Amino acid sequence: MHIELRDIRKTFGDVRANDGISLAFEPGRIYGLLGENGAGKSTLMKILAGYQPADSGRILLNGQPAHFATPADALRRGVGMVYQDPLDFPPFTVLENYLLGRDRAVNLDFRQAAAELRAILDRYGFAVDMDAAIGSLSLGERQQLELVRLLAGGAQALILDEPTTGISASQKDALFATMRRMAAEEGKSIILVSHKLEEIQELCGHAFVLRKGQLVGETALPCPNRALVEMMFGQVPERTPRPPAAVEQPLLEISGLGVRTQRLTVGDINLSIRRGEVFGLAGLEGSGQALLMKAVAGLLPAASGRIALDGLDITHLDYHQTRAAGVAYVAAGRLEEGLIAGLSLTEHILLAAPRRDQTFFIRWGAARETTSGRIALCEVVGVPDSTAEQLSGGNQQRMLYAMLNEGLRLILLDQPTRGLDVRSADYIWELLYARRREGTAILFYSPDLDEIIERSDRIAVFSGGVMSRIVEAARTTADELGHLIGGQQ
Ligand SMILES: Nc1ncnc2c1ncn2[C@@H]1O[C@H](COP(=O)(O)OP(=O)(O)OP(=O)(O)O)[C@@H](O)[C@H]1O
Numbered sequence: 485m486h487i488e489l490r491d492i493r494k495t496f497g498d499v500r501a502n503d504g505i506s507l508a509f510e511p512g513r514i515y516g517l518l519g520e521n522g523a524g525k526s527t528l529m530k531i532l533a534g535y536q537p538a539d540s541g542r543i544l545l546n547g548q549p550a551h552f553a554t555p556a557d558a559l560r561r562g563v564g565m566v567y568q569d570p571l572d573f574p575p576f577t578v579l580e581n582y583l584l585g586r587d588r589a590v591n592l593d594f595r596q597a598a599a600e601l602r603a604i605l606d607r608y609g610f611a612v613d614m615d616a617a618i619g620s621l622s623l624g625e626r627q628q629l630e631l632v633r634l635l636a637g638g639a640q641a642l643i644l645d646e647p648t649t650g651i652s653a654s655q656k657d658a659l660f661a662t663m664r665r666m667a668a669e670e671g672k673s674i675i676l677v678s679h680k681l682e683e684i685q686e687l688c689g690h691a692f693v694l695r696k697g698q699l700v701g702e703t704a705l706p707c708p709n710r711a712l713v714e715m716m717f718g719q720v721p722e723r724t725p726r727p728p729a730a731v732e733q734p735l736l737e738i739s740g741l742g743v744r745t746q747r748l749t750v751g752d753i754n755l756s757i758r759r760g761e762v763f764g765l766a767g768l769e770g771s772g773q774a775l776l777m778k779a780v781a782g783l784l785p786a787a788s789g790r791i792a793l794d795g796l797d798i799t800h801l802d803y804h805q806t807r808a809a810g811v812a813y814v815a816a817g818r819l820e821e822g823l824i825a826g827l828s829l830t831e832h833i834l835l836a837a838p839r840r841d842q843t844f845f846i847r848w849g850a851a852r853e854t855t856s857g858r859i860a861l862c863e864v865v866g867v868p869d870s871t872a873e874q875l876s877g878g879n880q881q882r883m884l885y886a887m888l889n890e891g892l893r894l895i896l897l898d899q900p901t902r903g904l905d906v907r908s909a910d911y912i913w914e915l916l917y918a919r920r921r922e923g924t925a926i927l928f929y930s931p932d933l934d935e936i937i938e939r940s941d942r943i944a945v946f947s948g949g950v951m952s953r954i955v956e957a958a959r960t961t962a963d964e965l966g967h968l969i970g971g972q973q
């Protein structure tokens with residue numbers, strides 16, 4: 485199916501999210517859609533997928549004008565989209581969810597639906613258990629399920645908005661292999677929105693670049709990364725190098741720590757992190773690094789061992805007590821865990837304030853002013869009265885940083901630059917380095933081994949619930965880390 489967008493415009497208040505964008509997608513090809521945070525990528529794709537209407541402009545499918553009132557409408561005409569933030573999932577099994585998603589006019593019985601679903605899963609090499617509860621699925625599996633729903637609905641064009649932010653490398657390889665087959669064998673058009681240039685280069689044959697709501701360039705791929713970055717930002721941004729760690733004073737001391745959840749047990753973690761140190765955790769998703777951070781943050785109880793912060797035993801403190809001791813935890817899931825849809829940015833800053841600063845009567849004027857200052861510092865594109873869901877994905881991520889209070893001893897970060905463009909990611913690290921100069925230690929997990937090596941002083945390697953070793957970042961490579969992570973499997 486040939487898709488053409490003509491002069492698409494969409495404003496939100498003063499923001500021109502899409503400012504006259506025209507471009508076309510051919511069948512059987514894979515496109516990358518690139519641009520800095522807030523450039524207008526998700527806005528454009530949501531218009532194409534019937535999630536929201538454009539203010540003006542036209543969508544042409546095979547030359548015919550199309551008007552989509554809803555995503556279901558768009559899917560009937562062959563356009564399906566997997567959204568940047570996972571939608572809410574009902575308490576059903578995979579199979580029940582599939583039945584619900586099928587067109588109601590078609591009277592499917594369970595067995596027929598099961599056979600159909602199995603056929604799609606097999607054809608595309610998806611490994612999702614049909615009887616599993618949706619709530620128990622990983623992000624990658626939910627994504628596959630969403631794809632299955634779109635494919636069963638007859639999608640000829642598939643839009644994936646940052647599909648690889650929460651999935652493992654092997655899930656990504658499987659997803660990409662499926663995308664290639666869909667394009668080559670079935671003539672589907674695929675549009676990938678991503679900040680990861682390596683992925684765009686690997687998968688896509690052509691890239692469109694947006695900046696401030698306009699199409700500023702396009703190119704055949706692969707091409708030098710530098711050319712893409714220049715189109716995205718107008719210039720190649722410089723990277724802030726990691727300043728040396730100065731202080732040798734221990735801050736966080738963990739001995740014999742064990743943490744248990746239904747899915748995973750980690751045991752016997754021993755770790756000493758210094759003031760002002762940046763400490764990276766490497767490992768596949770679900771290897772124990774998240775449990776370690778949650779136990780330190782007081783979000784999960786320690787089953788054994790001891791956690792001390794500046795000599796103070798914090799092992800059995802709850803989340804609020806741990807926060808009061810100077811520990812901040814920044815979650816990976818923005819709208820799931822970190823931010824609250826419907827609340828304004830000012831309300832977020834108020835909620836995040838230390839208890840001693842919270843008064844019974846809220847002084848809104850002062851709170852708005854504080855919020856303005858914080859969002860300016862963290863370069864959040866929005867105003868104090870914006871609600872969380874009005875921010876673009878990358879700006880939601882920056883908002884999490886705007887909520888960090890002064891004078892912290894330790895910041896725990898799960899995927900600190902998830903969904904950020906390279907310039908935003910560098911800026912966030914600059915803010916974190918400034919904290920580090922004040923003696924704050926930083927403990928973080930990232931699926932991106934290059935980020936771990938570039939940003940950390942030392943790195944702990946996790947695999948299968950075991951912390952296998954600690955290495956100096958300056959003396960290792962991404963290859964070696966990858967090896968260590970895989971070695972224990
Ligand atoms: N529902 C909304 N209400 C108000 N403003 C919005 C809304 N949706 C998007 N915007 C604004 O439109 C602009 C473009 O946002 P969009 O989500 O399209 O960016 P993006 O390119 O997808 O960025 P990211 O890489 O951060 O996901 C941003 O300034 C954003 O704040």
Ligand SMILES: [Mg+2]
Pocket residue numbers: 525526527568645876877878
């Ligand atoms: Mg987006």
